[in-house]
Amino acid sequence: MDNSISKYNIGMIGLGTMGRNLALNLADNGFSVSGYDKSPKMLIQFQNKEEANQELGAFSELSQFMDSLELPRKIILLVPAGIIVDQVIEELKPLLTTGDILIDSGNSHFSDTQRRADELQSSGFHFFGMGISGGEEGARFGPSLMPGGDKIAYEHVKPMLEAVSAKVDNEPCVKYIGSGSAGHFVKMTHNGIEYAIMQLLSEVYGIFKHGLKYSNTEIYQAFNKWNSEELKSFLVEITAEIFNYKDPETGLDLIDLIKDQAKSKGTGKWTSQIAMDLEVPVPTIDISVTSRSISKLKTLRTNLSNKFGNTAQIEKLSISESDLKSAYFVAMAASYAQGIHLLSEASLHYKYGLKIAEIAEIWRGGCIIRASFLNTIFKAYTNNPNLTHLFGDPELMLQLKHHRTGLANVVAAVAKTGLVMPALASSLTYLDTLLTENLPSNLTQAQRDYFGAHTFERTDKDGVFHADWLNLN
Numbered sequence: 001m002d003n004s005i006s007k008y009n010i011g012m013i014g015l016g017t018m019g020r021n022l023a024l025n026l027a028d029n030g031f032s033v034s035g036y037d038k039s040p041k042m043l044i045q046f047q048n049k050e051e052a053n054q055e056l057g058a059f060s061e062l063s064q065f066m067d068s069l070e071l072p073r074k075i076i077l078l079v080p081a082g083i084i085v086d087q088v089i090e091e092l093k094p095l096l097t098t099g100d101i102l103i104d105s106g107n108s109h110f111s112d113t114q115r116r117a118d119e120l121q122s123s124g125f126h127f128f129g130m131g132i133s134g135g136e137e138g139a140r141f142g143p144s145l146m147p148g149g150d151k152i153a154y155e156h157v158k159p160m161l162e163a164v165s166a167k168v169d170n171e172p173c174v175k176y177i178g179s180g181s182a183g184h185f186v187k188m189t190h191n192g193i194e195y196a197i198m199q200l201l202s203e204v205y206g207i208f209k210h211g212l213k214y215s216n217t218e219i220y221q222a223f224n225k226w227n228s229e230e231l232k233s234f235l236v237e238i239t240a241e242i243f244n245y246k247d248p249e250t251g252l253d254l255i256d257l258i259k260d261q262a263k264s265k266g267t268g269k270w271t272s273q274i275a276m277d278l279e280v281p282v283p284t285i286d287i288s289v290t291s292r293s294i295s296k297l298k299t300l301r302t303n304l305s306n307k308f309g310n311t312a313q314i315e316k317l318s319i320s321e322s323d324l325k326s327a328y329f330v331a332m333a334a335s336y337a338q339g340i341h342l343l344s345e346a347s348l349h350y351k352y353g354l355k356i357a358e359i360a361e362i363w364r365g366g367c368i369i370r371a372s373f374l375n376t377i378f379k380a381y382t383n384n385p386n387l388t389h390l391f392g393d394p395e396l397m398l399q400l401k402h403h404r405t406g407l408a409n410v411v412a413a414v415a416k417t418g419l420v421m422p423a424l425a426s427s428l429t430y431l432d433t434l435l436t437e438n439l440p441s442n443l444t445q446a447q448r449d450y451f452g453a454h455t456f457e458r459t460d461k462d463g464v465f466h467a468d469w470l471n472l473n
Contacts, residue, residue, distance in 0.1 A: 131187020142166035144367035148183030166366025192271025233371030326406025
């Protein structure tokens with residue numbers, strides 16, 4: 001570890017898994033990197049990772065770390081989101097020089113990012129949020145990066161970010177996302193879509209296992225085949241591999257030994273919360289967040305299952321793997337469509353200036369939700385940047401028409417058994433509701449007017465009306 005170099009190109013605060021690997025990625029691409037962490041353990045791990053031709057520095061004193069960086073300082077923060085980010089910024093403030101650039105690459109809430117940017121800008125410092133996706137491997141060898149906010153600051157680090165990002169068709173998976181807190185908003189939405197797709201794959205697994213009576217080997221083969229076709233994606237790929245993995249201790253399939261309680265860190269919940277605030281429907285994402293919460297209620301679920309008698313052997317379902325594949329396609333498309341719809345509405349509300357085609361383009365590599373379907377999204381919004389909703393794309397509409405019957409068949413058959421499929425069922429309802437010109441919501445509005453005089457509009461003439469509902473004669 002060379003601490004004798006005169007000045008380092010960029011600094012990394014937080015040398016945990018993500019920070020350490022992104023720093024090494026930067027070093028691989030010819031940039032000298034200075035690292036800072038309060039944990040001696042993290043510093044030792046960072047030092048042990050040094051490879052040939054890498055220029056890395058490690059510091060346990062913040063002032064020494066700051067002195068090691070060339071001006072204007074460019075510093076990436078990869079620390080836990082929340083109050084810790086604010087604490088780090090407060091420690092840095094006395095040591096910063098006008099023009100220094102801070103980049104928060106943790107999973108910060110977008111509202112915190114906007115607040116921090118405003119506060120630091122007034123002090124003469126640059127700050128922007130940058131979503132990063134791809135996990136440990138992505139950080140090390142090429143993530144998808146979503147920087148937004150201070151565009152002048154972004155231009156200073158653009159060559160570095162393009163160098164370390166994933167590449168698809170030789171194009172870097174990083175672009176300036178938009179103004180304000182756009183970078184973290186887009187990353188949050190990415191994670192919401194991620195929640196939905198993971199839940200869908202879990203439901204498909206349950207149907208394979210308990211409905212179609214597939215062995216783990218057969219489930220592996222099915223997902224592996226799907227990943228060689230139109231459903232090719234990172235999440236389908238790793239799902240297949242999971243069913244082919246043996247536990248080193250017992251020799252059994254590890255999937256059968258993992259407790260059915262799914263944890264979360266909050267970004268999916270944030271997606272649902274802000275979608276509610278903006279009145280954008282994201283039901284597949286919503287139910288996926290809820291499903292993780294229900295999964296944690298293991299004791300309650302066990303007790304209720306035993307009392308209700310929900311342990312009967314399920315007969316093999318009379319649905320085909322082809323129907324299940326169609327069901328997943330439609331629900332997966334709905335998950336992306338809901339996320340994209342949220343981004344479009346948020347862009348208008350927060351004046352982000354998002355370009356959906358470019359977001360789809362950088363999601364094609366490095367990130368967790370990378371999938372061949374993103375080419376469909378990229379093409380749809382390249383052809384029509386003002387597309388109101390992804391389902392309005394003519395080519396996708398044809399695919400949805402083709403696959404909807406398969407989803408309906410699966411939902412109908414599974415509903416009779418008691419097998420879990422909340423996200424699949426929600427996706428069918430979402431599609432059908434959007435395709436329905438006249439909904440029974442006129443009754444809802446009549447009820448609101450009856451008990452609260454909330455008024456209503458009519459189909460036969462313009463204006464806003466209130467009925468005297470108690471005068472039934």
